[in-house]
Amino acid sequence: METKKPIVIKIGGSTLGTHDTTIEDLVNLQKRGLLLVVVHGGGNRLTQWLERHDIPTSFIGGLRVTDERSLEMAAAVLGGLVNTELVAAINSLGGRAIGITGVDGNLIEGKIEDARLGYVGRIVKVNTQALEAILAAGFIPLIAPPCARSSDETANVPYLNINGDEIAGELAAAMSAQSLIFLTDVEGIRDSHGKLLRKLTTHEVRSLLASGVIAGGMIPKAEAAMTALKTTSVVQITDGRVPHALIEAVEGRIAGTVITQPI
Template identity: 55%
Template sequence: MPGLPIVVKIGGSTLGSHDTSLKDLVTLQKEGVDVVVVHGGGNVISQWMQRQGLPPRFVNGLRVTDAPSLEIVVAVLTGLINKELVSQVHGLGGRAIGISGIDGGLLEAHVADPELGYVGEISQVDSRPLKAILDTGYIPVVAPLAMQGHDGSDHSGGALNINGDTVAGELAHALDAARLIFLTDVGGIMDAGGRVIPRLDRRRAGLLSRSGVIQGGMIPKLAACLRALERSPTADIIDGRRPGALLECVRGVASGTTIIGEAALGSLSGNPPDSAR
Protein backbone atom coordinates (compact mmCIF):
# COMPACT_ATOMS: atom_id res chain seq x y z
CA MET A 1 0.00 0.00 0.00
CA PRO A 2 1.28 3.50 -0.78
CA GLY A 3 0.53 4.80 2.71
CA LEU A 4 -1.84 4.62 5.63
CA PRO A 5 -5.43 4.46 4.42
CA ILE A 6 -8.20 6.98 4.87
CA VAL A 7 -11.47 5.66 6.28
CA VAL A 8 -14.58 7.36 4.91
CA LYS A 9 -18.06 6.88 6.34
CA ILE A 10 -20.81 7.67 3.83
CA GLY A 11 -24.27 8.28 5.25
CA GLY A 12 -27.18 7.35 3.00
CA SER A 13 -28.68 10.82 3.39
CA THR A 14 -25.64 12.44 1.75
CA LEU A 15 -25.98 10.59 -1.55
CA GLY A 16 -28.05 12.82 -3.81
CA SER A 17 -28.18 14.53 -7.17
CA HIS A 18 -25.47 17.09 -6.30
CA ASP A 19 -23.30 14.75 -4.25
CA THR A 20 -19.84 13.90 -5.63
CA SER A 21 -18.68 11.55 -2.87
CA LEU A 22 -18.26 8.50 -5.09
CA LYS A 23 -16.60 10.53 -7.84
CA ASP A 24 -14.22 11.95 -5.21
CA LEU A 25 -13.44 8.42 -4.00
CA VAL A 26 -12.53 7.33 -7.52
CA THR A 27 -10.33 10.41 -7.95
CA LEU A 28 -8.47 9.59 -4.74
CA GLN A 29 -8.03 5.98 -5.84
CA LYS A 30 -6.56 7.08 -9.17
CA GLU A 31 -4.19 9.38 -7.27
CA GLY A 32 -2.89 6.39 -5.32
CA VAL A 33 -4.68 7.06 -2.03
CA ASP A 34 -5.89 3.97 -0.18
CA VAL A 35 -9.49 4.44 0.93
CA VAL A 36 -11.75 2.21 3.00
CA VAL A 37 -15.44 3.05 2.77
CA VAL A 38 -18.08 2.27 5.38
CA HIS A 39 -21.65 2.97 4.38
CA GLY A 40 -24.85 3.40 6.30
CA GLY A 41 -28.36 2.92 5.08
CA GLY A 42 -30.61 3.89 7.94
CA ASN A 43 -33.16 5.76 5.85
CA VAL A 44 -33.57 2.91 3.37
CA ILE A 45 -33.81 0.36 6.19
CA SER A 46 -36.52 2.44 7.85
CA GLN A 47 -38.45 2.64 4.57
CA TRP A 48 -38.35 -1.13 4.12
CA MET A 49 -39.33 -1.70 7.74
CA GLN A 50 -42.33 0.58 7.37
CA ARG A 51 -43.39 -1.32 4.25
CA GLN A 52 -43.45 -4.45 6.41
CA GLY A 53 -45.41 -2.72 9.17
CA LEU A 54 -42.41 -2.52 11.51
CA PRO A 55 -42.04 0.98 13.00
CA PRO A 56 -38.36 1.93 13.47
CA ARG A 57 -37.23 2.61 17.04
CA PHE A 58 -34.00 4.20 18.27
CA VAL A 59 -32.24 4.51 21.62
CA ASN A 60 -29.39 7.06 21.85
CA GLY A 61 -29.11 7.11 18.07
CA LEU A 62 -28.89 3.31 17.78
CA ARG A 63 -31.52 1.28 15.94
CA VAL A 64 -33.47 -1.27 17.97
CA THR A 65 -33.20 -4.52 15.98
CA ASP A 66 -35.46 -7.48 16.73
CA ALA A 67 -35.43 -10.71 14.68
CA PRO A 68 -37.78 -9.53 11.87
CA SER A 69 -35.92 -6.22 11.68
CA LEU A 70 -32.55 -7.99 11.46
CA GLU A 71 -33.61 -9.81 8.28
CA ILE A 72 -34.43 -6.47 6.66
CA VAL A 73 -31.21 -4.87 7.92
CA VAL A 74 -29.03 -7.64 6.46
CA ALA A 75 -30.90 -7.72 3.14
CA VAL A 76 -30.86 -3.95 2.63
CA LEU A 77 -27.28 -3.33 3.72
CA THR A 78 -25.57 -6.22 1.93
CA GLY A 79 -27.95 -6.94 -0.94
CA LEU A 80 -29.11 -3.49 -1.96
CA ILE A 81 -27.02 -0.56 -0.75
CA ASN A 82 -23.60 -2.23 -0.77
CA LYS A 83 -23.89 -3.60 -4.29
CA GLU A 84 -25.39 -0.37 -5.62
CA LEU A 85 -22.43 1.61 -4.28
CA VAL A 86 -19.92 -0.85 -5.74
CA SER A 87 -21.68 -0.69 -9.10
CA GLN A 88 -21.62 3.11 -9.07
CA VAL A 89 -17.91 3.21 -8.23
CA HIS A 90 -17.16 0.94 -11.19
CA GLY A 91 -19.41 3.06 -13.40
CA LEU A 92 -17.26 6.08 -12.52
CA GLY A 93 -14.08 4.26 -13.51
CA GLY A 94 -13.02 3.04 -10.09
CA ARG A 95 -12.51 -0.42 -8.64
CA ALA A 96 -14.30 -1.60 -5.51
CA ILE A 97 -15.20 -4.81 -3.70
CA GLY A 98 -18.24 -4.91 -1.44
CA ILE A 99 -18.14 -6.87 1.80
CA SER A 100 -19.77 -6.81 5.21
CA GLY A 101 -18.10 -7.05 8.58
CA ILE A 102 -19.03 -10.74 8.61
CA ASP A 103 -16.95 -11.56 5.52
CA GLY A 104 -13.49 -12.86 6.27
CA GLY A 105 -14.15 -12.52 9.99
CA LEU A 106 -13.57 -8.77 9.72
CA LEU A 107 -15.75 -7.89 12.72
CA GLU A 108 -16.77 -9.94 15.74
CA ALA A 109 -19.23 -8.53 18.25
CA HIS A 110 -21.43 -9.34 21.20
CA VAL A 111 -24.86 -8.14 22.27
CA ALA A 112 -24.15 -5.35 24.72
CA ASP A 113 -27.66 -4.14 25.54
CA PRO A 114 -30.64 -6.52 25.31
CA GLU A 115 -32.92 -3.48 25.01
CA LEU A 116 -31.47 -2.89 21.53
CA GLY A 117 -31.99 -6.50 20.40
CA TYR A 118 -29.55 -7.86 17.81
CA VAL A 119 -27.29 -4.83 17.95
CA GLY A 120 -23.65 -5.60 18.53
CA GLU A 121 -20.75 -3.99 20.30
CA ILE A 122 -17.52 -4.75 18.46
CA SER A 123 -15.14 -6.94 20.44
CA GLN A 124 -12.59 -7.84 17.76
CA VAL A 125 -11.38 -6.47 14.41
CA ASP A 126 -9.32 -8.51 11.96
CA SER A 127 -8.08 -5.96 9.44
CA ARG A 128 -6.41 -8.53 7.16
CA PRO A 129 -9.36 -8.78 4.72
CA LEU A 130 -9.28 -5.00 4.21
CA LYS A 131 -5.51 -4.97 3.70
CA ALA A 132 -5.78 -7.80 1.18
CA ILE A 133 -8.39 -5.87 -0.82
CA LEU A 134 -6.34 -2.67 -0.69
CA ASP A 135 -3.20 -4.53 -1.77
CA THR A 136 -4.96 -5.64 -4.96
CA GLY A 137 -5.90 -2.07 -5.86
CA TYR A 138 -9.56 -2.08 -4.88
CA ILE A 139 -11.62 0.07 -2.51
CA PRO A 140 -13.24 -2.04 0.23
CA VAL A 141 -16.87 -0.97 0.65
CA VAL A 142 -18.02 -2.27 4.03
CA ALA A 143 -21.59 -2.88 5.16
CA PRO A 144 -21.88 -2.44 8.96
CA LEU A 145 -22.66 -5.96 10.13
CA ALA A 146 -20.67 -8.26 12.40
CA MET A 147 -20.70 -11.90 13.44
CA GLN A 148 -21.72 -12.64 17.00
CA GLY A 149 -18.96 -14.41 18.87
CA HIS A 150 -19.41 -18.07 19.72
CA ASP A 151 -20.74 -17.54 23.22
CA GLY A 152 -23.08 -20.51 23.47
CA SER A 153 -26.23 -18.42 22.95
CA ASP A 154 -28.96 -19.31 20.45
CA HIS A 155 -27.71 -16.55 18.12
CA SER A 156 -24.05 -17.53 18.43
CA GLY A 157 -22.31 -17.06 15.07
CA GLY A 158 -25.25 -15.09 13.66
CA ALA A 159 -25.35 -11.60 12.20
CA LEU A 160 -25.50 -8.50 14.38
CA ASN A 161 -26.42 -5.00 13.32
CA ILE A 162 -23.67 -2.49 14.08
CA ASN A 163 -23.95 1.27 13.92
CA GLY A 164 -22.04 2.32 10.80
CA ASP A 165 -20.35 5.22 12.58
CA THR A 166 -19.01 2.83 15.20
CA VAL A 167 -17.70 0.50 12.49
CA ALA A 168 -15.88 3.38 10.81
CA GLY A 169 -14.21 4.37 14.07
CA GLU A 170 -13.13 0.83 14.89
CA LEU A 171 -11.73 0.23 11.40
CA ALA A 172 -9.82 3.52 11.50
CA HIS A 173 -8.40 2.48 14.87
CA ALA A 174 -7.43 -1.01 13.68
CA LEU A 175 -5.81 0.30 10.48
CA ASP A 176 -3.94 3.20 12.13
CA ALA A 177 -5.72 5.28 9.51
CA ALA A 178 -4.27 8.54 8.27
CA ARG A 179 -7.64 10.11 9.05
CA LEU A 180 -11.32 9.33 9.52
CA ILE A 181 -13.87 11.36 7.56
CA PHE A 182 -17.62 11.39 8.13
CA LEU A 183 -19.73 12.60 5.21
CA THR A 184 -22.99 13.73 6.79
CA ASP A 185 -26.05 15.84 6.01
CA VAL A 186 -25.09 18.60 8.47
CA GLY A 187 -22.32 21.18 8.49
CA GLY A 188 -20.38 19.58 11.35
CA ILE A 189 -20.53 19.49 15.14
CA MET A 190 -22.70 22.30 16.46
CA ASP A 191 -22.29 24.26 19.67
CA ALA A 192 -25.20 25.08 21.99
CA GLY A 193 -26.07 28.04 19.76
CA GLY A 194 -26.31 25.94 16.61
CA ARG A 195 -23.03 27.18 15.13
CA VAL A 196 -20.53 24.81 13.52
CA ILE A 197 -17.39 24.30 15.61
CA PRO A 198 -14.57 24.33 13.05
CA ARG A 199 -11.84 22.81 15.20
CA LEU A 200 -11.59 20.75 18.38
CA ASP A 201 -8.80 18.94 20.13
CA ARG A 202 -9.48 15.47 21.50
CA ARG A 203 -9.83 16.68 25.09
CA ARG A 204 -12.40 19.36 24.24
CA ALA A 205 -14.28 16.90 22.04
CA GLY A 206 -14.51 14.50 24.98
CA LEU A 207 -15.83 17.25 27.23
CA LEU A 208 -18.39 18.21 24.59
CA SER A 209 -19.49 14.59 24.30
CA ARG A 210 -20.18 14.45 28.04
CA SER A 211 -21.86 17.87 28.20
CA GLY A 212 -25.17 16.84 26.65
CA VAL A 213 -24.85 19.31 23.77
CA ILE A 214 -24.34 16.44 21.30
CA GLN A 215 -27.55 14.55 20.63
CA GLY A 216 -29.08 11.91 18.36
CA GLY A 217 -27.03 10.55 15.48
CA MET A 218 -24.07 12.81 16.26
CA ILE A 219 -23.42 10.86 19.50
CA PRO A 220 -21.97 7.73 17.82
CA LYS A 221 -20.12 9.88 15.26
CA LEU A 222 -18.23 11.80 17.92
CA ALA A 223 -17.58 8.60 19.87
CA ALA A 224 -16.15 7.01 16.72
CA CYS A 225 -13.91 10.02 16.14
CA LEU A 226 -12.56 9.79 19.68
CA ARG A 227 -11.89 6.07 19.20
CA ALA A 228 -10.05 6.67 15.92
CA LEU A 229 -7.99 9.48 17.42
CA GLU A 230 -6.37 7.02 19.81
CA ARG A 231 -4.21 6.12 16.78
CA SER A 232 -5.09 8.54 13.97
CA PRO A 233 -3.98 12.18 13.84
CA THR A 234 -7.28 13.74 12.70
CA ALA A 235 -10.97 13.05 12.24
CA ASP A 236 -13.44 15.17 10.30
CA ILE A 237 -17.22 15.56 10.26
CA ILE A 238 -18.27 17.45 7.14
CA ASP A 239 -21.30 18.11 4.95
CA GLY A 240 -21.01 15.42 2.28
CA ARG A 241 -23.79 16.94 0.19
CA ARG A 242 -21.48 19.69 -1.04
CA PRO A 243 -19.83 18.97 -4.40
CA GLY A 244 -16.15 18.17 -3.91
CA ALA A 245 -16.42 18.07 -0.11
CA LEU A 246 -14.38 14.88 0.30
CA LEU A 247 -11.56 15.99 -1.99
CA GLU A 248 -11.39 19.38 -0.29
CA CYS A 249 -11.15 17.74 3.12
CA VAL A 250 -8.37 15.35 2.09
CA ARG A 251 -6.46 18.22 0.48
CA GLY A 252 -6.63 20.37 3.58
CA VAL A 253 -9.40 22.81 2.71
CA ALA A 254 -11.16 23.53 5.99
CA SER A 255 -14.86 22.69 6.21
CA GLY A 256 -17.10 21.23 8.87
CA THR A 257 -15.44 20.14 12.10
CA THR A 258 -11.90 18.81 12.36
CA ILE A 259 -10.90 17.04 15.57
CA ILE A 260 -7.17 16.95 16.20
CA GLY A 261 -5.47 14.08 17.98
CA GLU A 262 -2.54 14.45 20.36
CA ALA A 263 0.07 13.44 17.78
CA ALA A 264 -1.16 16.05 15.31
CA LEU A 265 -1.27 18.72 18.01
CA GLY A 266 2.32 17.94 18.91
CA SER A 267 3.48 18.28 15.31
CA LEU A 268 1.60 21.55 14.87
CA SER A 269 3.08 23.06 18.03
CA GLY A 270 6.55 21.67 17.46
CA ASN A 271 6.31 19.70 20.70
CA PRO A 272 5.85 15.95 21.10
CA PRO A 273 2.59 14.69 22.59
CA ASP A 274 2.52 14.08 26.33
CA SER A 275 2.93 10.33 25.85
CA ALA A 276 6.24 10.89 24.03
CA ARG A 277 7.78 13.24 26.60
Protein backbone atom coordinates in the same frame (compact mmCIF):
# COMPACT_ATOMS: atom_id res chain seq x y z
CA MET B 1 3.49 -5.59 2.85
CA GLU B 2 1.54 -2.41 2.35
CA THR B 3 3.18 0.49 4.16
CA LYS B 4 0.99 3.38 3.01
CA LYS B 5 -1.73 4.27 5.49
CA PRO B 6 -5.34 4.19 4.34
CA ILE B 7 -7.92 6.94 4.68
CA VAL B 8 -11.10 5.62 6.29
CA ILE B 9 -14.30 7.24 5.02
CA LYS B 10 -17.79 6.81 6.44
CA ILE B 11 -20.57 7.68 4.02
CA GLY B 12 -23.81 8.53 5.80
CA GLY B 13 -26.90 7.06 4.24
CA SER B 14 -28.69 10.34 4.24
CA THR B 15 -25.99 12.08 2.20
CA LEU B 16 -26.32 9.84 -0.81
CA GLY B 17 -28.63 12.11 -2.77
CA THR B 18 -28.73 12.66 -6.49
CA HIS B 19 -26.45 15.71 -6.50
CA ASP B 20 -23.83 14.02 -4.39
CA THR B 21 -20.31 13.88 -5.83
CA THR B 22 -19.01 11.39 -3.28
CA ILE B 23 -18.79 8.50 -5.73
CA GLU B 24 -17.02 10.65 -8.30
CA ASP B 25 -14.63 11.90 -5.56
CA LEU B 26 -13.85 8.35 -4.41
CA VAL B 27 -12.91 7.32 -7.94
CA ASN B 28 -10.79 10.44 -8.35
CA LEU B 29 -8.94 9.78 -5.06
CA GLN B 30 -8.40 6.13 -5.97
CA LYS B 31 -6.87 7.21 -9.28
CA ARG B 32 -4.46 9.43 -7.34
CA GLY B 33 -3.17 6.25 -5.71
CA LEU B 34 -4.65 6.80 -2.25
CA LEU B 35 -5.69 3.77 -0.22
CA LEU B 36 -9.36 4.13 0.69
CA VAL B 37 -11.46 2.10 3.09
CA VAL B 38 -15.14 3.04 2.90
CA VAL B 39 -17.86 2.20 5.42
CA HIS B 40 -21.43 3.08 4.57
CA GLY B 41 -24.61 3.57 6.54
CA GLY B 42 -27.96 3.83 4.89
CA GLY B 43 -30.20 4.65 7.77
CA ASN B 44 -32.79 6.49 5.68
CA ARG B 45 -33.06 3.70 3.13
CA LEU B 46 -33.43 1.12 5.88
CA THR B 47 -36.12 3.15 7.64
CA GLN B 48 -38.08 3.39 4.34
CA TRP B 49 -37.92 -0.38 3.85
CA LEU B 50 -38.90 -1.05 7.47
CA GLU B 51 -41.90 1.28 7.03
CA ARG B 52 -42.96 -0.57 3.90
CA HIS B 53 -43.08 -3.74 5.95
CA ASP B 54 -44.79 -2.04 8.90
CA ILE B 55 -41.78 -2.60 11.15
CA PRO B 56 -41.47 0.33 13.59
CA THR B 57 -38.11 2.07 14.07
CA SER B 58 -36.73 3.63 17.23
CA PHE B 59 -33.30 4.83 18.38
CA ILE B 60 -31.55 4.88 21.75
CA GLY B 61 -28.41 7.06 21.98
CA GLY B 62 -28.24 7.31 18.18
CA LEU B 63 -28.34 3.53 17.76
CA ARG B 64 -31.19 1.75 15.97
CA VAL B 65 -33.17 -0.67 18.15
CA THR B 66 -33.03 -3.92 16.14
CA ASP B 67 -35.40 -6.86 16.61
CA GLU B 68 -35.08 -10.05 14.57
CA ARG B 69 -37.11 -8.70 11.64
CA SER B 70 -35.18 -5.42 11.55
CA LEU B 71 -31.92 -7.35 11.66
CA GLU B 72 -32.95 -9.34 8.57
CA MET B 73 -33.97 -6.12 6.89
CA ALA B 74 -30.67 -4.44 7.80
CA ALA B 75 -28.75 -7.32 6.21
CA ALA B 76 -30.97 -7.22 3.11
CA VAL B 77 -31.03 -3.45 2.62
CA LEU B 78 -27.56 -2.39 3.83
CA GLY B 79 -25.56 -5.53 3.00
CA GLY B 80 -27.53 -6.16 -0.19
CA LEU B 81 -29.17 -3.19 -1.84
CA VAL B 82 -27.17 -0.17 -0.64
CA ASN B 83 -23.82 -1.97 -0.87
CA THR B 84 -24.56 -3.25 -4.38
CA GLU B 85 -25.69 0.16 -5.59
CA LEU B 86 -22.57 1.88 -4.24
CA VAL B 87 -20.14 -0.67 -5.66
CA ALA B 88 -21.90 -0.56 -9.03
CA ALA B 89 -21.80 3.26 -9.03
CA ILE B 90 -18.06 3.36 -8.25
CA ASN B 91 -17.24 0.71 -10.85
CA SER B 92 -19.38 2.39 -13.50
CA LEU B 93 -17.32 5.59 -13.09
CA GLY B 94 -14.11 3.65 -13.67
CA GLY B 95 -13.25 2.95 -10.03
CA ARG B 96 -12.40 -0.45 -8.61
CA ALA B 97 -14.48 -1.44 -5.60
CA ILE B 98 -15.39 -4.65 -3.80
CA GLY B 99 -18.40 -4.77 -1.49
CA ILE B 100 -18.26 -6.74 1.74
CA THR B 101 -20.04 -6.72 5.08
CA GLY B 102 -18.48 -6.89 8.53
CA VAL B 103 -19.24 -10.62 8.42
CA ASP B 104 -16.85 -11.30 5.52
CA GLY B 105 -13.52 -12.64 6.70
CA ASN B 106 -14.88 -12.01 10.23
CA LEU B 107 -13.87 -8.39 9.63
CA ILE B 108 -15.80 -7.04 12.62
CA GLU B 109 -16.84 -9.18 15.58
CA GLY B 110 -19.45 -7.82 17.96
CA LYS B 111 -21.31 -8.74 21.12
CA ILE B 112 -24.63 -7.58 22.45
CA GLU B 113 -23.90 -5.11 25.23
CA ASP B 114 -27.26 -3.46 25.81
CA ALA B 115 -30.24 -5.82 25.59
CA ARG B 116 -32.63 -2.86 25.08
CA LEU B 117 -31.11 -2.39 21.60
CA GLY B 118 -31.84 -5.98 20.52
CA TYR B 119 -29.46 -7.39 17.91
CA VAL B 120 -27.05 -4.48 18.03
CA GLY B 121 -23.42 -5.34 18.58
CA ARG B 122 -20.60 -3.41 20.16
CA ILE B 123 -17.28 -4.23 18.56
CA VAL B 124 -15.02 -6.62 20.47
CA LYS B 125 -12.53 -7.56 17.75
CA VAL B 126 -11.38 -6.40 14.31
CA ASN B 127 -9.65 -8.73 11.82
CA THR B 128 -8.26 -6.63 8.99
CA GLN B 129 -6.68 -9.39 6.85
CA ALA B 130 -9.51 -9.30 4.29
CA LEU B 131 -9.21 -5.52 3.97
CA GLU B 132 -5.46 -5.68 3.50
CA ALA B 133 -5.91 -8.25 0.72
CA ILE B 134 -8.54 -6.12 -1.03
CA LEU B 135 -6.37 -2.97 -0.75
CA ALA B 136 -3.26 -4.80 -1.94
CA ALA B 137 -5.19 -5.98 -4.99
CA GLY B 138 -6.00 -2.35 -5.85
CA PHE B 139 -9.66 -2.23 -4.84
CA ILE B 140 -11.64 0.02 -2.50
CA PRO B 141 -13.29 -2.18 0.13
CA LEU B 142 -16.86 -0.94 0.63
CA ILE B 143 -18.13 -2.17 3.97
CA ALA B 144 -21.77 -2.58 5.01
CA PRO B 145 -22.77 -2.74 8.70
CA PRO B 146 -23.91 -6.32 9.33
CA CYS B 147 -21.11 -7.83 11.43
CA ALA B 148 -20.09 -11.22 12.75
CA ARG B 149 -21.17 -12.24 16.21
CA SER B 150 -18.33 -13.16 18.52
CA SER B 151 -18.08 -16.95 18.78
CA ASP B 152 -17.96 -16.94 22.58
CA GLU B 153 -21.48 -15.57 22.74
CA THR B 154 -24.31 -18.15 22.75
CA ALA B 155 -26.06 -17.15 19.58
CA ASN B 156 -29.29 -18.11 17.85
CA VAL B 157 -28.51 -15.52 15.18
CA PRO B 158 -24.83 -15.49 14.07
CA TYR B 159 -24.64 -11.86 12.96
CA LEU B 160 -25.47 -8.44 14.41
CA ASN B 161 -26.19 -4.92 13.29
CA ILE B 162 -23.45 -2.43 14.22
CA ASN B 163 -23.55 1.30 13.63
CA GLY B 164 -21.40 2.26 10.64
CA ASP B 165 -19.70 5.09 12.56
CA GLU B 166 -18.46 2.65 15.18
CA ILE B 167 -17.10 0.34 12.45
CA ALA B 168 -15.29 3.25 10.80
CA GLY B 169 -13.75 4.33 14.12
CA GLU B 170 -12.50 0.85 14.99
CA LEU B 171 -11.11 0.25 11.49
CA ALA B 172 -9.30 3.59 11.52
CA ALA B 173 -7.80 2.70 14.91
CA ALA B 174 -6.86 -0.85 13.85
CA MET B 175 -5.23 0.29 10.60
CA SER B 176 -3.58 3.44 12.03
CA ALA B 177 -5.40 5.36 9.31
CA GLN B 178 -4.01 8.58 7.91
CA SER B 179 -7.38 10.17 8.70
CA LEU B 180 -11.01 9.31 9.34
CA ILE B 181 -13.61 11.31 7.43
CA PHE B 182 -17.35 11.28 8.18
CA LEU B 183 -19.61 12.48 5.38
CA THR B 184 -22.99 13.27 6.88
CA ASP B 185 -26.07 15.45 6.42
CA VAL B 186 -25.01 18.37 8.62
CA GLU B 187 -22.09 20.76 8.16
CA GLY B 188 -20.28 19.35 11.22
CA ILE B 189 -20.67 19.35 14.99
CA ARG B 190 -22.78 22.24 16.19
CA ASP B 191 -22.75 23.93 19.60
CA SER B 192 -25.85 24.52 21.74
CA HIS B 193 -26.71 27.60 19.63
CA GLY B 194 -26.47 25.67 16.37
CA LYS B 195 -23.14 27.25 15.42
CA LEU B 196 -20.57 25.10 13.62
CA LEU B 197 -17.56 24.11 15.73
CA ARG B 198 -14.57 24.03 13.38
CA LYS B 199 -11.88 22.65 15.67
CA LEU B 200 -12.34 20.36 18.65
CA THR B 201 -10.08 18.29 20.87
CA THR B 202 -11.15 14.94 22.28
CA HIS B 203 -11.58 16.68 25.69
CA GLU B 204 -14.04 19.14 24.18
CA VAL B 205 -15.88 16.35 22.37
CA ARG B 206 -16.20 14.49 25.68
CA SER B 207 -17.78 17.49 27.38
CA LEU B 208 -20.15 18.11 24.44
CA LEU B 209 -21.26 14.48 24.78
CA ALA B 210 -21.67 14.80 28.55
CA SER B 211 -23.76 17.99 28.23
CA GLY B 212 -26.01 16.43 25.58
CA VAL B 213 -25.10 19.01 22.90
CA ILE B 214 -23.89 16.10 20.78
CA ALA B 215 -27.01 13.96 20.47
CA GLY B 216 -28.72 11.36 18.27
CA GLY B 217 -26.74 10.21 15.24
CA MET B 218 -23.79 12.46 16.18
CA ILE B 219 -23.11 10.41 19.34
CA PRO B 220 -21.64 7.33 17.59
CA LYS B 221 -19.54 9.65 15.36
CA ALA B 222 -18.10 11.49 18.36
CA GLU B 223 -17.34 8.21 20.13
CA ALA B 224 -15.82 6.74 16.96
CA ALA B 225 -13.63 9.84 16.62
CA MET B 226 -12.21 9.20 20.09
CA THR B 227 -11.57 5.54 19.25
CA ALA B 228 -9.84 6.44 15.96
CA LEU B 229 -7.65 9.13 17.53
CA LYS B 230 -5.80 6.49 19.56
CA THR B 231 -3.76 5.87 16.38
CA THR B 232 -5.15 8.21 13.71
CA SER B 233 -4.03 11.83 13.82
CA VAL B 234 -7.14 13.58 12.57
CA VAL B 235 -10.90 13.04 12.29
CA GLN B 236 -13.05 15.23 10.07
CA ILE B 237 -16.84 15.53 10.00
CA THR B 238 -18.32 17.32 7.01
CA ASP B 239 -21.48 17.70 4.91
CA GLY B 240 -21.35 15.04 2.20
CA ARG B 241 -24.11 16.77 0.23
CA VAL B 242 -21.80 19.66 -0.61
CA PRO B 243 -20.13 19.04 -4.00
CA HIS B 244 -16.58 17.69 -3.60
CA ALA B 245 -16.74 17.77 0.20
CA LEU B 246 -14.67 14.57 0.25
CA ILE B 247 -11.84 15.91 -1.91
CA GLU B 248 -11.75 19.12 0.13
CA ALA B 249 -11.51 17.09 3.35
CA VAL B 250 -8.70 14.90 1.99
CA GLU B 251 -6.82 18.00 0.86
CA GLY B 252 -7.23 19.56 4.31
CA ARG B 253 -9.57 22.34 3.20
CA ILE B 254 -12.40 21.02 5.26
CA ALA B 255 -15.58 23.02 5.69
CA GLY B 256 -16.77 21.10 8.74
CA THR B 257 -15.34 19.99 12.10
CA VAL B 258 -11.78 18.76 12.67
CA ILE B 259 -11.12 16.70 15.80
CA THR B 260 -7.62 16.01 17.14
CA GLN B 261 -6.00 14.97 20.41
CA PRO B 262 -5.15 17.92 22.66
CA ILE B 263 -1.50 18.96 22.37
